[in-house]
Amino acid sequence: MGDACKYAVVTGANRGIGFETVKQLANSGVTVFLTARDEKRGTEAMYLLNEQGFSNVVFHQLDVQDAQSIESLTKFIQTQYGRLDILVNNAGASGVVPDEDVLRAMNMDLVDWLPGKTFDDIQVVMKTMYESAKLCLDTNYYGVKNVTEALLPLLQNSPSPRIVNVSSHRGALNRMPNEERRKELGDIENLTEDKIDEILQKILYDLKQDSLEVNGWQMMLPAYSVSKVSLNAYTQILARKYPKICINCVHPGFVNTDITWHRGTMPVEEGAEGPVMLALLPDGGPSGCYFDHTVLAEF
Ligand SMILES: NC(=O)c1ccc[n+]([C@@H]2O[C@H](COP(=O)([O-])OP(=O)(O)OC[C@H]3O[C@@H](n4cnc5c(N)ncnc54)[C@H](OP(=O)(O)O)[C@@H]3O)[C@@H](O)[C@H]2O)c1
Numbered sequence: 001m002g003d004a005c006k007y008a009v010v011t012g013a014n015r016g017i018g019f020e021t022v023k024q025l026a027n028s029g030v031t032v033f034l035t036a037r038d039e040k041r042g043t044e045a046m047y048l049l050n051e052q053g054f055s056n057v058v059f060h061q062l063d064v065q066d067a068q069s070i071e072s073l074t075k076f077i078q079t080q081y082g083r084l085d086i087l088v089n090n091a092g093a094s095g096v097v098p099d100e101d102v103l104r105a106m107n108m109d110l111v112d113w114l115p116g117k118t119f120d121d122i123q124v125v126m127k128t129m130y131e132s133a134k135l136c137l138d139t140n141y142y143g144v145k146n147v148t149e150a151l152l153p154l155l156q157n158s159p160s161p162r163i164v165n166v167s168s169h170r171g172a173l174n175r176m177p178n179e180e181r182r183k184e185l186g187d188i189e190n191l192t193e194d195k196i197d198e199i200l201q202k203i204l205y206d207l208k209q210d211s212l213e214v215n216g217w218q219m220m221l222p223a224y225s226v227s228k229v230s231l232n233a234y235t236q237i238l239a240r241k242y243p244k245i246c247i248n249c250v251h252p253g254f255v256n257t258d259i260t261w262h263r264g265t266m267p268v269e270e271g272a273e274g275p276v277m278l279a280l281l282p283d284g285g286p287s288g289c290y291f292d293h294t295v296l297a298e299f
Pocket of ligand 1: 011012013014015016017018036037038041062063064065089090091092093139143166167168169251252253254255256257258259260264
């Protein structure tokens with residue numbers, strides 16, 4: 001099968017890494033469904049790429065938190081194309097409510113930002129509220145899960161299906177302070193989706209009780225971090241369940257997008273390289289793995 005007749009879905013693709021992933025996949029000859037929750041933003045993004053010569057980019061609305069929206073996209077692809085070759089689960093939310101003016105005024109040094117040294121400073125501008133944390137888990141974990149489950153039958157109609165979950169180094173197991181929880185989430189042989197649900201319920205409960213720290217949750221971006229650890233675990237569970245599909249997750253790098261308040265050091269062109277490489281893996285490539293940019297790494 002040549003690339004010309006491959007079909008891909010990219011979620012959260014109206015801006016940032018998702019938009020660039022669509023562009024690079026389209027440039028490789030893949031027909032890409034650029035999806036976005038907002039019709040206007042998504043259509044504008046599609047036109048931008050169409051104007052640049054990528055007539056193989058088609059917009060379809062998708063809010064990863066909305067069951068009806070997921071169903072509508074699935075029916076559209078089923079009816080029009082009958083199969084899907086690539087799913088890039090890219091849409092993401094930070095889980096914090098930032099005060100952007102204060103953040104900019106602080107003009108923090110990136111070298112300090114990266115290892116989280118300026119945590120106390122960052123806490124001042126990044127508040128993890130219950131609603132923002134829930135939205136983060138619903139987008140970054142349950143959104144991926146629901147979209148993937150809906151599209152799996154179409155992916156199984158592909159001769160070379162690929163799923164790419166855009167994760168983060170914030171979801172690295174060794175960043176989790178609580179040893180017991182680290183073991184639970186790292187014990188892939190025994191980990192189940194139900195167990196992940198329990199862990200996500202627990203962080204929301206602890207957040208409500210204002211007891212995150214005492215219960216050993218990571219204090220830097222707590223909801224975001226646990227959403228991505230869970231996504232990494234889900235990737236491995238899924239890869240084990242569907243050995244014919246290449247299913248991997250990737251930290252794209254520290255990329256200059258809205259989610260990093262444009263403090264990321266990498267341009268989107270580089271940030272999309274990992275997701276695109278994994279979307280175009282040749283048959284027999286790795287599955288159930290974690291990549292740091294384009295390099296195989298430890299979970
Ligand atoms: N940038 C980095 O340094 C970095 C590092 C590690 C991981 N990541 C991951 O990379 C992915 C892309 O992030 P980015 O840097 O490109 O951030 P971004 O520029 O903020 O883009 C986020 C995208 O997700 C979409 N989105 C949010 N909620 C959605 C929903 N419910 N349904 C559909 N789309 C939704 C947004 O749509 P709207 O425009 O409608 O809000 C937007 O298109 C995320 O998963 C993020 O966690 C990024």
